[in-house]
Amino acid sequence: MAAFRTLDDIGNISGKRVLVRVDLNVPVADGKVTDATRIERIAPTIAELSGKGAKVILLAHFGRPKDGPAPEFSLEPIAKATAQVLDRPVGFASDCVGDTAGSAVAAMNKGDVLLLENTRFYKAEEKNDPAFTERLAANGDIFVNDAFSAAHRAHSSTEGLAHLLPAFAGRTMQAELEALEKGLGNPVRPVVAIVGGAKVSTKIDLLMNLVKKVDALVIGGGMANTFLAARGTNVGKSLCEHDLAATAKQIMIEAAEAGCAIILPVDGVVAKEFKAGAACETVAISEVPADGMILDVGAKTVTAVGEWIDRAATLVWNGPLGAFEIAPFDHATVAAAKHAAARTKAGKLVSVAGGGDTVAALNHAGVADDFTYVSTAGGAFLEWMEGKPLPGVDVLKR
Ligand SMILES: Nc1ncnc2c1ncn2[C@@H]1O[C@H](COP(=O)(O)OP(=O)(O)O)[C@@H](O)[C@H]1O
């Protein structure tokens, strides 16, 4: 029996209003969803609940809106994409609480699916504010959390609701936890982690513990720039959080004490602007021009990453090595992905990767199916790997 409550425990839900927290924080370019993996993964839960006659009300966030409602963070286009992927009608309400949400829910029939607008249009969501949680709960009889990739957030829609309504893990949440336990519960060493991407401030802290769990940590993407700058390397106009230099230095100290190798880029592909067709060149990491941006790691670094993948028995990966959405800055990520996939297919590597953009990058490289396991989660997966309790999972424990 699972350690947490699942849909097997949910009982008769015919006609009941089931609030389902999903992760629809999917990559979007020019208004189009560029990778639908997160949508595809919630399909089994939605089909099961709808098939049992529930009114399925989806709650989700999209991006990180700072100042309340903003059109660029609306879930409305994602509702349409969700309907296409699920091949069924998905209604949309332009608010997640109040009269707009209430009337849309009241109009639902058994089996219907409705998506409510971005929960992060309310600051109270991220504060797990009890009054806001009650407003969300007003539209449901039961709560199902199927957003493993947001389970590291203790927000109203990921954690608070589970205190107010009977709460269960959805099928994807359950499958993610089971797959991670199977693949990484007792990992074969050496364990090599690759961490890249752009969410530096929200991910850097977890590296402090991760370096105690893995044998080597390869740092790429925007995350690497913060470490390079902390080490005194000029990173020009690259994405870099200079105010996190002390944290980066401390992580390097902790890694040395734990015997974890830290691998930083030795070269980078730099450009003056991030757009298709922009002129770029590969330079030694000490030669980044003051007006240049490192948008990918260079060829020498790609070789070094490949060598670390060759040494690994287990690979955990979150965050692309470069800004892979625009060629040629996808080169390192694609090369590393293909290398890891080939080692996995040869039976020499257990490879587990996760994160909204990381999954998109693996799909772009055409190798997602060759990894041992691909999680929808990035930050949540790394926190799980650290051994940290995930608020959204903990609250579902029996
Ligand atoms: N050197 C870089 N400069 C700017 N952005 C980068 C760089 N490397 C990677 N990125 C960006 O990081 C983003 C993904 O980061 P993140 O959200 O942390 O990953 P995930 O969604 O897989 O957890 C991508 O949009 C990619 O363009």
Ligand SMILES: O=C(OP(=O)(O)O)[C@H](O)COP(=O)(O)O
């Ligand atoms: O995309 C997500 O996480 P990820 O970038 O770690 O894969 C989740 O939707 C969580 O989003 P958040 O990091 O804005 O809380």
